[in-house]
Amino acid sequence: MDEQSNMNKKMSAILMAASTIVLAAPAHAQADPAALKGMYDMSRNVVGLTSYCVGKGFLKADSVKNARKMVGLIAEIPGVDTSAGEASETSGLRGNVLMPDGKEEGIESSKLGARQWCKDAAQGVSNFLKSAAAS
Numbered sequence: 851m852d853e854q855s856n857m858n859k860k861m862s863a864i865l866m867a868a869s870t871i872v873l874a875a876p877a878h879a880q881a882d883p884a885a886l887k888g889m890y891d892m893s894r895n896v897v898g899l900t901s902y903c904v905g906k907g908f909l910k911a912d913s914v915k916n917a918r919k920m921v922g923l924i925a926e927i928p929g930v931d932t933s934a935g936e937a938s939e940t941s942g943l944r945g946n947v948l949m950p951d952g953k954e955e956g957i958e959s960s961k962l963g964a965r966q967w968c969k970d971a972a973q974g975v976s977n978f979l980k981s982a983a984a985s
Contacts, residue, residue, distance in 0.1 A: 886924075887931040888950060893921045894935040896971060898942020899957065903968030913972045920978050 900917040903909040925932060938948050945964070946954035957967040 881927065881929070883929060883931065886927055886929065887934070890921070890924050890930050890932055891934050891938040891948065893917070893924050894938040895942040895948045896975060897921055898939040899945070899947065899968070899971060900942070900975070902943055902945045902957075903964070903971070906964060906968070908965045908968040909972050913975070916972070916975050916979060920975050923982055 897914065897917040900909060900913050904911055904914055921935075924930060941948045941954055944954075944956075945958055946956050948954055957964045960967050962970070
């Protein structure tokens with residue numbers, strides 16, 4: 851599997867996990883603090899990336915609003931550590947996906963290309979919000 855596919859699969863898995871935790875309100879108290887922190891940091895990174903994509907003309911401005919909604923849902927989970935959110939979002943503003951190991955991977959060099967990467971990420975956020983609204 852190439853690095854780009856791996857990066858997209860990781861982001862999809864994190865969005866799906868975040869959706870599951872947000873939708874399973876009674877399980878919040880039992881959620882792993884490290885997993886919650888990772889989901890929050892990832893969601894803030896997506897806000898930055900979405901802003902980057904809007905700046906490049908790949909997405910419309912309402913995409914940032916949707917990404918911020920996702921952050922808000924995750925931030926409401928009791929006990930979530932939001933301390934690194936600003937740094938995660940800043941990484942995204944530079945066009946970088948912050949990986950779980952702390953490394954950054956730029957979407958400009960992705961095999962999908964930045965435009966498609968942005969569209970896929972926006973769709974992931976949209977799916978997350980639809981799942982959250984359905985609960």
